[in-house]
Structure formats: C-alpha cells, structure tokens
Amino acid sequence: MMSEKILLIDGHSILNRAFYGLPDLTNSEGKHTGAVYGFLNILFRILEEEKPQYLAVAFDLHAPTFRHQMYEAYKGTRKAMPEELREQVPLMKEVLEAMEIPIVSLEGYEADDLLGTLGRRSEQRGMEVTILSGDRDLLQLATDHVLIRIPKTTKGQTVIENYHTQEVIEKYQLRPEQIIDLKALMGDSSDNIPGIPGVGEKTATKILLAYENVENAYAHVEEIKPNKAKESLRDHYDLAQMSKALATIHTDSPVSFDYDQAKLGELYTQRAYEMFQRLEFKNLLQRFACEPQENALEKNFFFCEDLQGAETIFEKAKAQEVVGVQIFAEEGDLLGVAIAVSREEIYYVEVSGFVSGEYLADKLAQVAKQTQIAAFHVKVLLKYVNVETWTQTFGAEVAAYLLNPLKTAYDYEDIGKEYLGQIFPGRQEVVGKKGDKDALAEKPEEMKRLGCFMAYVALAVKAPLEEALREAGMERIFQEIEMPLVFTLNSMEKEGIQVEGEALRVYGEQLQVRIGELEKQICGQAGEDFNINSPKQLGAILFEKMKLPGGKKTKTGYSTAADVLDKLAPKHPIVRDILEYRQLTKLKSTYADGLAGYIGEDGRIHSTFHQTITATGRISSTEPNLQNIPIRMELGRLIRKVFVPREGCIFLDADYSQIELRVLAHMSGDEKLIQAYREAQDIHRLTASQVFHTPFEEVTDLQRRNAKAVNFGIVYGISSFGLSQDLSITRKEAADYIERYFSTYPKIKGFLDGLVKKGKEDGYVTTMFGRRRPIPELKSSNFMQRSFGERIAMNSPIQGTAADIIKIAMNRVYSRLRQEGLRSKLILQVHDELLIETWEEELEQVSEILLEEMRQAASLDVALEVDMHTGKNWYEAK
DNA sequence: CCATTCACG
DNA sequence: ACGTACGTGAATGGT
Numbered sequence: 001m002m003s004e005k006i007l008l009i010d011g012h013s014i015l016n017r018a019f020y021g022l023p024d025l026t027n028s029e030g031k032h033t034g035a036v037y038g039f040l041n042i043l044f045r046i047l048e049e050e051k052p053q054y055l056a057v058a059f060d061l062h063a064p065t066f067r068h069q070m071y072e073a074y075k076g077t078r079k080a081m082p083e084e085l086r087e088q089v090p091l092m093k094e095v096l097e098a099m100e101i102p103i104v105s106l107e108g109y110e111a112d113d114l115l116g117t118l119g120r121r122s123e124q125r126g127m128e129v130t131i132l133s134g135d136r137d138l139l140q141l142a143t144d145h146v147l148i149r150i151p152k153t154t155k156g157q158t159v160i161e162n163y164h165t166q167e168v169i170e171k172y173q174l175r176p177e178q179i180i181d182l183k184a185l186m187g188d189s190s191d192n193i194p195g196i197p198g199v200g201e202k203t204a205t206k207i208l209l210a211y212e213n214v215e216n217a218y219a220h221v222e223e224i225k226p227n228k229a230k231e232s233l234r235d236h237y238d239l240a241q242m243s244k245a246l247a248t249i250h251t252d253s254p255v256s257f258d259y260d261q262a263k264l265g266e267l268y269t270q271r272a273y274e275m276f277q278r279l280e281f282k283n284l285l286q287r288f289a290c291e292p293q294e295n296a297l298e299k300n301f302f303f304c305e306d307l308q309g310a311e312t313i314f315e316k317a318k319a320q321e322v323v324g325v326q327i328f329a330e331e332g333d334l335l336g337v338a339i340a341v342s343r344e345e346i347y348y349v350e351v352s353g354f355v356s357g358e359y360l361a362d363k364l365a366q367v368a369k370q371t372q373i374a375a376f377h378v379k380v381l382l383k384y385v386n387v388e389t390w391t392q393t394f395g396a397e398v399a400a401y402l403l404n405p406l407k408t409a410y411d412y413e414d415i416g417k418e419y420l421g422q423i424f425p426g427r428q429e430v431v432g433k434k435g436d437k438d439a440l441a442e443k444p445e446e447m448k449r450l451g452c453f454m455a456y457v458a459l460a461v462k463a464p465l466e467e468a469l470r471e472a473g474m475e476r477i478f479q480e481i482e483m484p485l486v487f488t489l490n491s492m493e494k495e496g497i498q499v500e501g502e503a504l505r506v507y508g509e510q511l512q513v514r515i516g517e518l519e520k521q522i523c524g525q526a527g528e529d530f531n532i533n534s535p536k537q538l539g540a541i542l543f544e545k546m547k548l549p550g551g552k553k554t555k556t557g558y559s560t561a562a563d564v565l566d567k568l569a570p571k572h573p574i575v576r577d578i579l580e581y582r583q584l585t586k587l588k589s590t591y592a593d594g595l596a597g598y599i600g601e602d603g604r605i606h607s608t609f610h611q612t613i614t615a616t617g618r619i620s621s622t623e624p625n626l627q628n629i630p631i632r633m634e635l636g637r638l639i640r641k642v643f644v645p646r647e648g649c650i651f652l653d654a655d656y657s658q659i660e661l662r663v664l665a666h667m668s669g670d671e672k673l674i675q676a677y678r679e680a681q682d683i684h685r686l687t688a689s690q691v692f693h694t695p696f697e698e699v700t701d702l703q704r705r706n707a708k709a710v711n712f713g714i715v716y717g718i719s720s721f722g723l724s725q726d727l728s729i730t731r732k733e734a735a736d737y738i739e740r741y742f743s744t745y746p747k748i749k750g751f752l753d754g755l756v757k758k759g760k761e762d763g764y765v766t767t768m769f770g771r772r773r774p775i776p777e778l779k780s781s782n783f784m785q786r787s788f789g790e791r792i793a794m795n796s797p798i799q800g801t802a803a804d805i806i807k808i809a810m811n812r813v814y815s816r817l818r819q820e821g822l823r824s825k826l827i828l829q830v831h832d833e834l835l836i837e838t839w840e841e842e843l844e845q846v847s848e849i850l851l852e853e854m855r856q857a858a859s860l861d862v863a864l865e866v867d868m869h870t871g872k873n874w875y876e877a878k
Numbered sequence: 879c880c881a882t883t884c885a886c887g
Numbered sequence: 888a889c890g891t892a893c894g895t896g897a898a899t900g901g902t
Contacts, residue, residue, distance in 0.1 A: 020879085534900055535882055554882070556901095561883065586884060590897055616894060618887085625896045628886035636885080660887090660893095713892065722892030783889050795893045799887090803894095831887040831894085 006054035006122045006262070007046060008115050010133030011103070015039050015092055017134040017151060019085045027280040032084040036092050037281055042132070042151055044287070046160075047264075050130055054262040056118065057096055058104045058111040059089075065108050067246050091279075098271040102262050106255045112137060116249040118257055119146050125259075137188070140179040140249060142168050174208055181213045184244035185233075193243050196236040198228045207233075214240050282413075282423035301452040302347050307354040313339060313347045314363040322372040322394065324459025325364065326412075326451050327381055328436040333357050334384050335440055337364065338451030340459040348448040361385050368392045374458045376412050378483075379611070382490045390483040396458050398482045399465040401612035402474050406774060410612055416457040419464040424453050473770045481769065481807050482611065488814040488826065489609040489619070495825045495837070496604035497626070500642045501596055507639065508592030511584050518581040525574040532581055535560045548572060583633070591630065591639050598624045609829070616796050617771045617803040619829060627830045631878065640875035645837045649824070652843065653877035654850050654868040655833035658683060659802045660715045666860035667768060667797065668751035672744065677862040684708040691740045710741050714748065715798055717791025752794045759793035767800035768858070805864070806832060809857035816849045835874070843870070 018038025025034035047055075096103055104114050112135070119129045119141055129146040131138055142148045148163040168176045185204035187195020199207075207224060211217035217224065218237050224230040233240065268288045276284050304310055317323045317339055324340030334357035336350040351357050364385040367373070374394040375381050387393055397410040400418075407414075413424040430446050431439040440447045469475050523529045526545065530537045539558030542548045548571055553559030562579065569575045598605045605624065613620045621627045629643075630636025645651050656662075661683065665673040672690070680686040688707035689696040706727060713723045724734035742749040756778075759765045764774040773796040777789030806829065813834065814826050824846045828835035834854070838846045847868065854866045871877030 531900080533883095533898090536901075556881065559882085582884080586898085589899080590885070594897070614894060618894060620895055622896065625886080628884090628896070630885060632886080655887095716891095716893040719892065721890070726892070784891080787889090788891075791891080791893070799894065802887095833887085 003126055003128055004054065005050060005052040005128040005130065006056070006118075007050055007052040008118055008122075008129065008131045009043070009055075009057040010111050010115055010131070010135060010138070011057045011059040011092065012089070012111060013134040014042060014132060014151070015088065016085070018042065019082075019088070024084060025280075027278070031091075031279070032088055033091070033279045033281070035085055035088045036095060036279065037284075039092060040095070040281065040284060044284070046130070046132055046149065047267075052130065053264055054122075054127075054259060055264050056102045056104050056257070056262045058114040058118075059093070060111045061105050061107055063107045065110055065113075067110070070242065070245060095272070095275055095279075098269060098275050099267045100265055100269060101267070102258075104255060104257065106253060109250065109253045109255070113250040113253045114255050116141050116251040117253040117255055120251040121257070137179070137183065137247065137249065139163055139168050139172075140176050140247075141251075142176040173205055178208050178213065180244055180247050180249075181208050183247035184214050184240045187243060188247070193246050194239055195243065196232045196240050198232045203229050214244055282417070283425065283429055285423065297453075297456065298449065300344050300346050300456075301449060302345070303448050304347055304349045305352045305355065307359075310349045310355050310359075310363070313341070313349060314367055316341045316345070317367045318370055320371050322374055322459065322462065323367065324374045324455040324457070324462075325381065326375065326454035326458060327364075327384060328440060328447065328451060329357075329380075329384050330435055330437040332384075334360050335436055336360075336448070336451060338448070338455035340452070340455040343456065343460055346452040346456050348451050350444075350448070357384075374462045376410070376415075376454065376458055378486045379490050379493075382487065383494075387487075390487050393483065393486070394458075394462050395483055395486055396461050396465060397612055398486065399469060399478060402478055402482060402771065403465070403468050403472060404774060405612070405615050405617065405772075406776075412454045412457050415461055415465075416453075419461045419468070420457065424457060425450065472772060473766075474772065477769050477771055477804070481804060481811065484811040484815070485611060485807050488810050489611060491814060491825065492827055492829070493606055493608060495827050496600070496602070496606035497827050497835075497837070498604045498644050498646055499595060499599050500644055501599050501603070503642045504592055504596050504599075504639075507642065508588055508596070511588045511592060515581065515584050515588065518577050518584070522574060522577050522581060525572075525577070532578065533585065538578070542568070542574075546572065546574070548575075583635070587630065587636055587639070591636070595624055595639075595642075614803075615773055615792075617767065617773075617800040617807075618831060619803070619807075626828055629874075637875060640878070641873045643874035644872065649837050649839055650843060651871050651874060651877040652824075652836045652838040652846060652850060652868065653833065653871070653874070654854055654866050655830075656802075656806065656854065657865040657867055659805065659832050659864065660798050661711055662860060662862045662864060663768070663798050663801045663805070664715060664748070664751075665862050667801065668745075668747045669861070670745045670747035670751070672746070673748065674861050684711060687711060687741075687744075690744045691737070706737060710737050713738070714741065714752075715795060717794035718752070719787070719791065755797055756790045756793045759789070765793050765797050767797050767804050769801065769804040771800050771804060773797075773800060802832065805858045806834070806854075809854045810834065812853040812857065813850055816853065817846070820845070820849070822846060835877070838870075 015035050019035035024032055025037055027033055093103055104118065106114060115131050115133070115138065119131055122129045123143065123145050130149055131141060131146065132149045134150060136150065138148050142163045142165050144165055150161045152159050152161060165176055168174070172179065174182060182204050183193055185196055185199050185207060186201050187193050207217050207229065211220055218233060221230060221234050224233060273288050304313060320341055326338040327334060328336045334351065336348060337360050338346065338348045340346045349355060349360060351360065361384050365387065368385065368387045372392050372394055373387065374396060376396045378393045378395040396415055400410045400415045411426065413426045416422060416424045427450055430450055431443050434442065469478050519532065522532055526541045530541055532538060536557060538560050542560065543550050543558045548568055550558060550564060550568060553564065565575050565579055595605065600606060607621045607626045608623055610620045610622065630639055662677060665677055676683060676686050684707050685699050685704050686696060688694065688699045688703040691707055692703050694703060709723060709727050716722065718738055720731045720735035720738060723738065724731045727734065755765055759775050760778050764772045766772050775789045775792050777785050777792065780786045780789065810826060810829060817824055817826065822842050822845065824836055824838040824842045826834060827837050834850065836846060836850060851866055851868060855864050858864065869877045
C-alpha cells in the first residue's frame with residue numbers, strides 16, 4: 001500500500017509571498033484580500049498536485065520565542081508588516097477555519113519549529129511529508145521522505161521549486177543539515193541571523209565542503225583559506241555558534257497534534273462558500289458544487305479551423321445587426337478571432353491551413369460593412385481590420401471608461417461582472433501576462449475559450465452599457481466624441497511622426513560632453529565621487545557633508561527637488577552645477593536616448609494614444625510620451641528640431657490660447673471676465689489691472705506675474721496655501737489676492753462653490769458636454785483628502801471641457817481632411833495643440849480647415865482663439 | 879515594486 | 888490644526 005501523505009504549510013511565509021508577489025486586491029467593501037487569494041490559489045494547486053490525506057497550516061504567534069532570549073536583536077523576523085497585509089492574517093485564519101483546516105501554533109516557538117517537529121513525527125509514522133514555505137531555512141528539514149516546496153513568483157508566474165535531499169545537494173553542494181551551518185557562517189539578513197563578517201555564500205560553502213560543519217571548521221581554523229575567513233572565524237566563533245543555534249529548527253517541539261483532525265475533509269463547506277462570496281473570490285467560487293457552472297455558456301462555444309466552417313461563420317455574422325468580436329494578434333499578424341454571432345453561438349476561428357490572418361482580417365472587414373462590431377479594444381481591432389466608420393463599432397472599454405473614468409484598467413471580466421452580474425475567467429488568471437502569441441502556443445484550448453468569453457461579453461454588455469450611458473446623459477459624448485475619436489487616434493498612431501535619428505544622436509553626444517564636465521566639477525566640489533542621480537547620496541553630500549541649510553522634506557530623507565535647490569543656489573556654486581546636471585541628464589536619458597529607441601524602420605515614431613486613462617477626459621501618450629517634449633527651456637526645446645515632416649510636407653501647428661480660462665469664463669457666465677476676453681489681447685495684464693485697480697498701461701511685471709499665477713490657481717482649484725507656495729509669498733497675501741480676484745469677477749466664486757456643492761450632492765461633477773468625473777474624496781472624513789476632492793471638483797469640469805472641445809476639433813479635422821480628399825494628416829495632440837503634417841500644395845486649404853474646426857468646435861460666450869504656425873520642424877512650427 | 883524627480887499641458 | 892496647487896509618463900535608485 002502506498003504510504004499516506006501530509007501537507008504542512010508555513011502560513012505567514014506563504015501569505016507574505018502572495019502579498020508581495022501578486023497585485024493586491026480589494027473587495028467592494030474595501031477589504032484587502034490579495035494575499036489570502038494568492039495563498040488559496042497556491043493551496044489548491046498543491047492539493048491537486050499532491051493529493052495528501054492530511055493537511056495543517058502553522059502560524060507564528062506574537063509571543064517571544066526561545067530565540068529572543070538567546071539573542072537581543074532577534075526581532076526583525078516579524079518586522080513592520082504593512083497594514084494591508086497585517087489585516088489579512090486574521091482573515092486568512094478565518095478562511096482556514098471555515099475550510100476546516102487545522103491551524104497549528106505554539107507559544108514560544110516559531111512556525112518553522114512546528115513544521116520541523118510535525119514533519120519529523122509524520123515521517124516516523126511512515127508518511128510522506130510535503131512542507132510548503134517561502135523560506136529557504138526549511139531546506140535543512142529535507143530528507144528522502146520530506147519534500148520542501150518553495151514557490152517563486154517571476155513575472156506573474158508561480159513556479160515551485162522542489163527539494164528532497166538530493167535536490168538540496170545539487171543546488172547547494174551541501175547536505176540539508178549543513179544548511180544550518182551555512183546560515184551560521186554567512187548569516188541571513190531576512191531572519192536577522194548575524195553571519196560572521198567577511199564570509200558570504202561562496203566562502204561559507206567552501207569551508208563546509210572541506211570541514212562539514214562549523215565546529216569542525218573551528219577545530220581546523222588555522223588551515224582555513226582565505227586568510228580573511230580564517231581570522232573572522234577565529235574571532236567570531238561564538239557568534240557563529242549562536243547563529244547556528246538560532247538557525248536550527250527544532251524537530252522536537254512540545255506541540256500537540258491530532259492526525260484525525262488534520263485528515264483532509266470537505267474543504268468546500270457552506271461557511272467557506274459564504275466567505276469566498278463576501279471576499280469576492282470569483283474564480284475560487286467555481287470550485288463549489290453549488291455554484292452554477294459557467295459550462296452553461298461554454299456549451300455554446302464552437303472552435304473552427306477549416307475554411308468551410310469559417311465561411312459559414314462569417315456569413316452568419318453578416319446576417320446579424322451586431323456581433324461581439326475579440327481578436328488575438330501580435331506584431332501585425334492576426335492569430336485567431338472569436339465571434340459571438342449571438343449570445344447562444346460563439347465561435348473561435350483560428351489561423352490554420354487555408355484560414356490565414358489576411359483572410360480573417362478581410363472577412364471581418366466585410367462583416368463590418370453591414371454589421372456592427374462590439375469589442376473591448378476597438379482601436380487594437382482597427383490595427384488589423386479595416387472598418388470604414390465608427391458607426392460600425394461599439395467600444396465596450398470606452399463606454400465603461402465614460403461611466404467610471406477612475407479605474408486603472410477595463411478588463412473584460414470586470415466589465416462583465418459589473419454590467420452582467422456574472423463571473424468570467426480573467427485572462428491574467430488563465431495565462432498570466434503572456435502575449436497572445438505565447439499564450440496561444442502554450443495554452444491553446446484555454447485561450448480559445450477565453451476568446452469566446454471575451455467576444456460573448458463584448459456583445460452581451462452592449463445593451464446594459466448603452467442603458468447606463470443614456471441614464472448618465474453620456475450617450476452623445478460616447479457616440480459623437482469618443483467613438484469617432486477611436487478612429488482619429490488610430491490614424492494618428494498609424495501615421496506617426498518622422499524623427500531624424502542621426503541629429504538626435506549628435507544632440508545626445510553634445511549633452512554628454514557637458515554632462516562629463518559637470519560630473520567632474522560636482523564631485524570635485526563635494527570632495528568625493530558619488531552618484532549624483534541618487535537623491536539619497538546627493539542629500540547626504542549637500543546637507544550632511546557640506547552642511548548646507550535645508551531640512552527633511554520627504555518621507556525618506558532630504559528633498560533635493562529643483563525648487564529646494566533653487567533656494568540653495570546662492571549658498572554654494574555646486575548647487576548650480578547640480579541643477580544643470582539634472583537638466584542635461586534628463587534631456588539625455590528621456591529624450592535623446594529615449595526617443596531614439598522608438599524610431600521605427602520607417603524612420604518614424606508611433607506613440608500610443610490612450611483614451612481611457614485620465615480622470616478628466618484628457619488623452620495620454622506612451623511609448624514614447626510625445627505630450628511632454630521639452631519647450632520651456634531653450635536647450636530642451638532644441639529637441640523639437642529633430643521632429644520633421646516627410647518630404648514634400650510642412651508642419652502646421654495650432655494651439656488654443658488659454659482655453660481653460662476661456663472655458664471658465666463661459667461656464668461661470670461672469671460678465672466681467674467674458675468682457676475682458678472680448679477686449680483683451682493680454683488677459684493676465686488685464687486681470688492684474690482689474691484686480692489691483694491699476695490702469696492697464698501701468699501694470700508692473702510683478703503685478704502681471706501675480707495675476708497670471710492667480711489665473712492658474714483658479715483653474716487648479718484655488719487655495720491660498722498653494723498660491724503662496726507658487727509665488728513664494730505668505731498665505732495671507734495669497735488669500736488677499738484671491739479675495740481681490742473674486743470680488744473683481746464675482747460670478748467665479750459662485751460658480752466654483754457651486755461645483756463643490758454639486759460634487760458633494762451627486763458624488764460627481766460634469767463637463768459642458770456631460771462627461772462625468774466621480775469624486776469619492778469629497779466624502780472623506782480626512783481634511784486633506786476632502787480638500788483634494790474640492791479642488792478636483794473645481795478643476796475637472798474646466799480641464800474636462802477643454803478636453804472635450806479639442807477632441808471635437810480633432811474628429812472634425814480628421815474627417816474633413818478625409819472628406820476633402822486631402823493627403824495631409826493629423827499626427828499629434830498635446831492637450832491644447834494639434835499638429836498636422838501638411839502637403840505643401842494643401843497648406844492653404846488645410847490651414848483653413850484647422851483654424852475653422854478648432855474655433856468652431858464649441859460655441860462659447862468668449863471666442864476660442866487659436867494661434868497657428870508653420871515650420872519645417874516642430875521647433876519652428878511653434 | 880515604490881519613491882523621487884522632472885518633462886509637458 | 889490638518890499641509891497641496893490640476894492632469895499625465897519616463898528614468899532612476901534602492902529596498
């Protein structure tokens with residue numbers, strides 16, 4: 001008969017591993033659950049692999065152990081646990097209890113000792129033992145019948161290392177019990193076990209290979225090489241002995257253990273089911289027999305790999321009004337397509353034989369001519385499938401973003417759960433972080449199934465999302481702004497912008513010359529070489545070694561941010577050099593070197609524009625970010641010269657003049673500010689003249705600068721503290737400016753207060769076009785959080801309305817360029833600026849279109865003024 | 879993986 | 888009294 005098996009788990013260690021190795025989760029009550037979830041996932045996985053008859057989990061208690069009495073500093077082992085993890089410990093125990101899994105703890109002993117003891121006892125009873133822990137200390141327990149399993153997470157994949165005696169020897173060249181001696185010599189910082197100085201893993205292993213253990217090594221201490229180790233062991237033998245005692249796991253702890261209780265029973269109890277529901281462990285719920293199985297839907301999944309079948313499927317699709325689609329693709333190649341023809345018929349067509357990627361793309365394009373395609377990521381779909389117009393698509397991700405722009409991701413399973421009330425398998429859980437190609441190669445069946453789920457949800461979620469948009473009054477913003485924008489952005493990404501790589505390289509080299517000089521100068525003045533890029537090291541040099549004034553400012557130490565250094569500049573010439581060094585290294589790493597890495601084979605940079613990232617409705621840009629190319633400093637601004645139009649083209653650049661302030665004027669309805677805009681060519685000067693009761697011509701530069709700062713402050717959600725910081729004035733003076741501003745433009749204050757009030761009542765604020773921004777911070781009992789919420793309430797409608805306006809302009813410009821048969825292309829948007837690569841012969845017509853569509857994108861009580869320039873590079877076009 | 883810093887609107 | 892201006896993304900260092 002096969003011997004029985006027991007699984008022993010190191011509770012804290014596995015919980016820790018799950019906490020740090022996996023993204024944290026919170027359920028809708030805000031409870032942190034990620035570590036518990038990770039623990040359970042590992043538990044179920046091991047149970048399936050090992051099929052043990054017995055199971056127990058060991059936990060440390062808070063009480064001090066014999067190790068504490070032995071060694072004063074032995075306390076770091078339970079070092080500061082983050083609150084998010086700490087609160088999951090009792091939760092974990094509760095879950096284990098609900099699953100009727102025994103928890104073993106014993107005052108005065110660590111979990112290690114209990115695992116060692118139970119492991120040895122079980123082995124003596126003739127059992128096979130598996131110990132699961134994240135802690136390599138446990139390796140000392142390995143025998144031919146005691147298996148130590150250590151899970152490791154790399155890139156979201158959990159791989160488990162297995163150690164019987166033999167594997168320990170292979171990995172460490174040492175027998176399991178020698179692991180204790182290894183720790184005694186080299187120490188273990190994570191367990192606060194001191195090692196002997198100057199001996200690391202390499203030396204320790206060498207010593208043990210020669211002398212077996214610490215005691216014997218000491219007996220032959222004079223023979224030990226290298227010299228350093230010899231002396232160290234001679235001088236610190238007592239330390240090594242103590243460390244050995246600390247590292248030794250007890251296998252004879254007086255712990256009582258009832259094997260009958262540990263017998264693996266029905267884990268899936270009613271109580272466990274209720275807990276999993278409360279914790280929202282959707283994937284785990286499916287392990288319970290009582291849970292309705294998703295197979296109900298899966299029986300409608302059909303996998304197809306032949307041409308005949310594919311033809312039929314696409315014909316069926318064409319007969320529908322709308323189908324759900326999910327593609328799998330990578331680097332321009334379509335690998336497979338899932339199509340939900342209806343909720344009862346979901347197909348996955350894979351590339352194989354006569355069914356090529358091109359075929360699928362072509363068929364989908366034909367479908368899109370008559371059938372609307374609902375998909376999660378429409379812009380990605382457009383990279384592979386030519387869809388003529390936005391009316392033929394429904395973007396679930398974009399819809400979900402409008403309904404709640406605060407989420408960090410819009411995964412199909414989350415949207416499915418939220419709008420269908422059903423649980424779907426998450427991609428991350430099924431295949432991890434792999435790309436489509438790898439995932440399909442490694443887990444084809446799971447991926448096909450996943451594709452079908454995604455296509456199904458894309459289709460099924462359309463009606464509830466549309467209903468929610470209607471209720472929220474965001475139907476039009478979805479139909480008329482966001483969905484067309486998907487196509488506009490796709491075109492911009494596809495087009496890209498030409499960048500002169502060689503010029504960029506030369507620019508970088510010039511920077512490097514000066515950076516080298518500055519490095520020398522800075523380290524010379526500091527009197528030692530150090531890493532200037534390290535705020536920690538820099539802080540130590542400036543504020544400790546050189547004793548420059550400046551207190552702590554950040555959580556971690558001294559602040560060395562530019563505004564701090566600016567104030568320090570007069571005190572010592574090194575500060576100037578550091579500031580210059582910072583500026584130049586930034587330009588070199590982020591822009592010169594950074595951008596060069598993105599130049600494609602076509603000589604162009606194709607950034608990605610994100611439509612579902614910002615809380616306010618703005619677009620963002622990544623890989624690379626083309627919305628933060630330097631302009632404020634001349635040296636940085638020069639980078640723009642490497643952005644050039646293609647042969648035969650010229651850049652046409654237009655930006656809105658103070659669009660946010662104009663939006664404020666309009667939305668507040670303040671006649672005085674509106675009037676100011678109707679008259680003014682210099683709004684900041686006019687504001688200064690009105691706020692400070694000074695004739696327009698006599699406004700001083702200082703007054704103008706202050707007025708400009710107040711204008712900015714208003715848009716950001718004014719506070720006297722913020723303004724005082726910005727202008728380096730007292731709070732009182734700042735408060736005075738603000739008050740003068742509000743009495744000059746009386747309706748502004750009422751408008752801003754109204755926004756805050758509305759935000760508090762409704763839980764969200766809206767733009768002119770109905771875009772919403774929820775503000776949960778307004779409900780906070782924390783003053784700082786709540787104040788933040790109030791500023792958001794004042795800023796978001798303004799920033800968001802400006803974002804709406806330029807989006808409208810972009811769509812109109814894009815569609816007019818196409819309609820009028822022009823070859824010129826919109827290629828960049830930078831929040832209030834549009835850049836068009838214009839064919840020279842089209843310049844006049846395109847200029848007119850750009851100007852007209854930007855100005856008329858919205859009709860406000862103040863004009864939308866646009867500045868427009870041309871140039872043979874981006875530098876000149878501004 | 880988080881904090882810091884800095885580039886833009 | 889509390890202690891920040893609003894919205895982003897990339898590079899770097901260090902735990």
